[in-house]
Amino acid sequence: MSDQIAGPTPRMLILSGPAGAGKTTIVKKLLEAAPVSLEMSVSATTRAPRPNEVDGRDYYFLTREEFERRRAADEFIEWAEVHRSGHLYGTLKSEIQRIQQQKKWVLLEIDVEGAQNVMRLFPAALSVFLQTASMDEYERRLRDRGTETEEVILRRLRTAREELQYVASYKHRVINDDLERAVGEVRQLLASREAELNAG
Numbered sequence: 001m002s003d004q005i006a007g008p009t010p011r012m013l014i015l016s017g018p019a020g021a022g023k024t025t026i027v028k029k030l031l032e033a034a035p036v037s038l039e040m041s042v043s044a045t046t047r048a049p050r051p052n053e054v055d056g057r058d059y060y061f062l063t064r065e066e067f068e069r070r071r072a073a074d075e076f077i078e079w080a081e082v083h084r085s086g087h088l089y090g091t092l093k094s095e096i097q098r099i100q101q102q103k104k105w106v107l108l109e110i111d112v113e114g115a116q117n118v119m120r121l122f123p124a125a126l127s128v129f130l131q132t133a134s135m136d137e138y139e140r141r142l143r144d145r146g147t148e149t150e151e152v153i154l155r156r157l158r159t160a161r162e163e164l165q166y167v168a169s170y171k172h173r174v175i176n177d178d179l180e181r182a183v184g185e186v187r188q189l190l191a192s193r194e195a196e197l198n199a200g
């Protein structure tokens with residue numbers, strides 16, 4: 001599966017967590033400032049873009065046919081159907097290659113299922129599960145964001161409860177109650193891992 005990717009990089013950060021946990025917010029802050037040079041792998045998805053999203057920057061927005069064609073052509077290192085939404089999400093090999101060629105850290109913001117597959121392929125990757133302080137807080141944020149219907153919110157809450165069972169498979173867990181502290185923790189993890197890799 002990873003055959004086309006030269007030398008599986010240990011410089012990879014996998015970030016997962018329930019919808020509304022703050023992944024997008026934290027990724028944005030990391031891309032603004034981090035102790036290592038890192039770049040986001042832009043995923044492909046069959047879901048529709050939100051009003052502020054740009055094709056090729058936030059996601060590659062594909063039709064289901066195009067996604068399936070690329071999947072059949074073995075263009076993904078992993079893919080998953082997320083949130084029982086019926087929508088497919090996947091990490092393109094070409095993205096990993098593009099970032100590796102620049103000798104940067106690869107940042108993957110992917111769901112728990114996809115993350116399990118990537119961890120198998122790249123066991124040396126740094127993995128972080130992002131959590132909110134409580135399920136109540138999580139629900140409040142999801143509602144405050146105001147981008148989803150009630151049905152979607154309820155489905156995501158169910159998914160979030162299931163996802164919590166995967167926490168143990170991540171190397172680190174960061175609680176995003178205070179945003180600056182949470183971002184600081186992730187930056188610290190990156191710095192420590194980079195120092196470790198440079199030493200060894």
Ligand SMILES: Nc1nc2c(ncn2[C@@H]2O[C@H](COP(=O)(O)OP(=O)(O)O)[C@@H](O)[C@H]2O)c(=O)[nH]1
Pocket residue numbers: 016017018019020024043044047078079080082089090091092109110111112113114115
């Ligand atoms: N497996 C996998 N999951 C992805 C990928 N890209 C995004 N996701 C996950 O898809 C889920 C939904 O993302 P999105 O539609 O942007 O909604 P959001 O979580 O509310 O921002 C999140 O859990 C992401 O981590 C990918 O390439 N592969």
Ligand SMILES: Nc1ncnc2c1ncn2[C@@H]1O[C@H](COP(=O)(O)OP(=O)(O)O)[C@@H](O)[C@H]1O
Pocket residue numbers: 017018019020021022023024025026141142144145176177178179180
């Ligand atoms: N530490 C925090 N405290 C309060 N609100 C936060 C915090 N982190 C993120 N948020 C807010 O929570 C909402 C969901 O965050 P978002 O980054 O979109 O989550 P995700 O990408 O995990 O779905 C957004 O409105 C965001 O501004």
